[in-house]
Amino acid sequence: MFESKPSYKITSLIYNVLMKEQLEKIEEARDPSIIYVTDLVSCTHKRRLRQIFPELTLRFEPVAILGDLVHVGLEEYLKKHNYEVEVSVEKKFEIHGREYVLKGRLDAYNPEEKIVVEIKSGRTAQNLPREHHILQLKIYLELMEAEKGILIYITPEKIYEYEFERDKKINIKSMMESLINDQIHPRWSWECKYCIFQKICPYYTRQFEEK
Numbered sequence: 001m002f003e004s005k006p007s008y009k010i011t012s013l014i015y016n017v018l019m020k021e022q023l024e025k026i027e028e029a030r031d032p033s034i035i036y037v038t039d040l041v042s043c044t045h046k047r048r049l050r051q052i053f054p055e056l057t058l059r060f061e062p063v064a065i066l067g068d069l070v071h072v073g074l075e076e077y078l079k080k081h082n083y084e085v086e087v088s089v090e091k092k093f094e095i096h097g098r099e100y101v102l103k104g105r106l107d108a109y110n111p112e113e114k115i116v117v118e119i120k121s122g123r124t125a126q127n128l129p130r131e132h133h134i135l136q137l138k139i140y141l142e143l144m145e146a147e148k149g150i151l152i153y154i155t156p157e158k159i160y161e162y163e164f165e166r167d168k169k170i171n172i173k174s175m176m177e178s179l180i181n182d183q184i185h186p187r188w189s190w191e192c193k194y195c196i197f198q199k200i201c202p203y204y205t206r207q208f209e210e211k
């Protein structure tokens, strides 16, 4: 038998990087005038709870680290093929007489062909493409005024890629109003089951937990 002893050298490096990123994001998210694209495709009450209990959002999970690595790896490939990666996008909206900034980050964008790419990873290839991912992509298409978007899923079993067109029915301002008024909780039938706020949320429901 080989002898081994525990080491945390690399794990602590990953931990420090991920925690620093998340703590910076927590600081930014305290600002009530900032709305993220992901907020628009989620339960509206999550944003409210995140502002009151931000530290509950901190995560250090292997599956999330694997997801990050898939993003970084595929983005490296795309960079070599005329795609810009990790493209920040933001737009100001006035709602109820107050200014809000909608912020997002595209995984990749091809400026010549005006194609937005969203990369998703996960444990399973079931029920793809997911509705909230499609909605997120369509919001990015609106923000970029791009006509074509690609959603690519990389899972241990399958790689699936879907193409979507810009959707004129997407009304970002009305989605932001609904978020600010906290009108949809939860947005998806499976959402409470995976929610980090379920222990404190009065809207938590065990109904319709299937994915």
Ligand code: SF4
Binding pocket: 043, 044, 045, 046, 049, 185, 186, 187, 191, 192, 193, 195, 196, 197, 198, 201, 202, 203, 204, 205
């Ligand atoms: S527990 Fe459900 S209703 Fe409450 S914040 Fe989470 S997803 Fe929304």
